[in-house]
Amino acid sequence: MLTRPLKILAAIEGYLPEIVGGSNNYLQQMAVYFGSEGHRITILTPTYSDKLAEYESDGNIEIIRYKISFKQHNILRYLIRSGAEKTYDKFLYNRYFDVISLHSPHIGAGIKNSFSKKFIPFVYHYQSPHHEEEEILKRSISYSIFNPKKYLKYLWSPYSIREMRRTERECVEYADLVIVLSQWMKSKLSYIHNIPESRISIVPGSVDTKRFYPPENKYEVRKELGLPTNRPVILTVRRLVPRMGIDILIQSIRRVADKFNDICLVIGGEGYLMNELKSLVNKLGLNNNVYFQGFIKNELLHKYYQASDLFVLPTTELEGFGLVTLEALAAGTPVIGTNAGATPEILNKIDPELVVPAGDSVAMSDRIIRFFASSWWQKQIQQNCRLTIQRNYSRDLILNRLMFLYSRIAEPWELVNINNSAENTYKFANLNNKT
Known part of the structure; x- marks a missing residue:
């Protein structure tokens, strides 16, 4: 060498x-x-x-x-x-x-x-x-x-x-x-x-663990970003194109909102499906639950991870790795992702139950509901998020x-x-x- x-x-x-x-x-x-x-x-x-x-x-x-x-x-x-x-x-x-x-x-x-x-x-x-x-x-x-x-x-x-x-x-x-x-x-x-x-x-x-890290106070970060401080927040950051599965995630939020009517989904990213996805949100009556943030500047990205209770990666095809998964986990935010590609290679190290079938909005909504309904499961996953990154992906x-x-x-x-x-x-x- x-x-x-x-x-x-x-x-x-x-x-x-x-x-x-x-x-x-x-x-x-x-x-x-x-x-x-x-x-x-x-x-x-x-x-x-x-x-x-x-x-x-x-x-x-x-x-x-x-x-x-x-x-x-x-x-x-x-x-x-x-x-x-x-x-x-x-x-x-x-x-x-x-x-x-x-x-x-x-x-x-x-x-x-x-x-x-x-x-x-x-x-x-x-x-x-x-x-x-x-x-x-x-x-x-x-x-x-x-x-x-x-x-x-x-x-x-x-x-x-x-x-x-x-x-x-x-x-x-x-x-x-x-x-x-x-x-x-x-x-x-x-x-x-x-x-x-x-x-x-x-x-x-x-992932740079010095840049992506858990917050001292999640709710202070939410105030800074203008996000609700008294509601559960789900984040996804994706290009708004078909294989990213944002429509599947929105459909799953319809079922989640029936259980937790104050649920808040923040979608970061741009793409040609923006208007179509906004129409879907309106059709499903989710205007008070789903928020489109547009392109999130790189210098603010780590704060959005810190402010969120859960990150969801709803990809339907060709997820070769998923850097956003690492970034969220490094910030101490649990991730639910699909089996479309390499995501299971990361999430199985924490808990295989974090992986759901690609394109299945019902399975995704059930897993999200379970996450917010079980404080014990939340805590167990949160404890392993950053540790998994430090051991495998720093x-x-x-x-x-x-x-x-x-x-x-x-x-x-x-x-x-x-x-x-x-x-x-x-x-x-x-x-x-x-x-």
């Missing part, structure tokens, strides 16, 4: 603050931690904005952005891929990197083409099967011939899905190591792309494991670079002169 600082090139299709999401937060956590340990991280990403600088540097982290102005869906993928190749050739060709870290398929394919003749190990972070996400989205959206733009997208979608799957396979087959967040995702990756499990490592998500524990994998995979490749006379650029004598 290498003990010297590593130089890592990370590539992702959109980065903070422009794009907010699980993979972006994951890369940011990784970059900050690796940088604090002395490693140098270069992040390559496309941007769709004129407001963000093409180059930023902060300590051991630098960000290089290349502009994409055309957002048409399928051409966008080509521009992401070709833009990555051109930007690498222009700015990074003479730079030495110990490891290439890929976090998205199309930019990953572009980087792969640029580095195909160099002796540098590739690590691919496989957080979700993107083509399946697109299939789910296709099933959930109605298209009409009277809307030509949407109808053409509908006709093109089978080809688009196949292209996404092909690009994803291109990356994972080329990678020397594929990192997934859960056993569920490892099995899915192996099944979809026929990748040997020996090339796949599980490194679960992590940031330092997980990211140190990830850093070990990066150092280990870089070592044999450095020996190849030293001994390969055809690649003088990578001889050991020149390594320290590279920036």
Whole structure:
């Protein structure tokens, strides 16, 4: 295993603050931690904005952005891929990197083409099967011939899905190591792309326990956020898209409200289903029980966890891990989640009864009712929430494991670079002169 600082090139299709999401937060956590340990991280990403600088540097982290102005869906993928190749050739060709870290398929394919003749190990972070996400989205959206733009997208979608799957396979087959967040995702990756499990490592998500922690006084936090202090509060934070199951959760709250009429569900997040979900709330007579908070700013997120009695993760499909589950548990807030994906791998460590069948609003409502009806069960779960995180998912524990994998995979490749006379650029004598 290498003990010297590593130089890592990370590539992702959109980065903070422009794009907010699980993979972006994951890369940011990784970059900050690796940088604090002395490693140098270069992040390559496309941007769709004129407001963000093409180059930023902060300590051991630098960000290089290349502009994409055309957002048409399928051409966008080509521009992401070709833009990555051109930007690498222009700015990074003479730079030495110990490891290439890929976090998205199309930019990953572009980087792969640029580095195909160099002796540098590739690590691919496989957080979700993107083509399946697109299939789910296709099933959930109605298209009409009277809307030509949407109808053409509908006709093109089978080809688009196949292209996404092909690009994803291109990356994972080329990678020397594929990192997934859960056993569920490892099995899915192996099944979809026929990748040997020996090339796949599980490194679960992590949470900063110094930022996400139980409050001294939950009700003071509620006052600060403008939430009711005298009612039971349930929280969910999700994109408002079909596979997140927010409609199932709202339906379950209808039954819960019959038992606890003062129940309060706070929904954080945005998405194209917002109006449809608000109509469902109105139809079920839950206007006094369900509140849409919209996008919750990152600096306030931990307070919403602290203010809540229960967090519910109602996902119906493809929950590759669930970082929000860790964040809620770290704040001492119990979580009820579905069996759609990797959620049971987390919640079973606390109590298997916290897991309910995906898409079953009755089972979900029954479990929520049981939670609020049994103070003994509440207390038992609350005692194990943060302890489970500290033992299994604390940031330092997980990211140190990830850093070990990066150092280990870089070592044999450095020996190849030293001994390969055809690649003088990578001889050991020149390594320290590279920036």
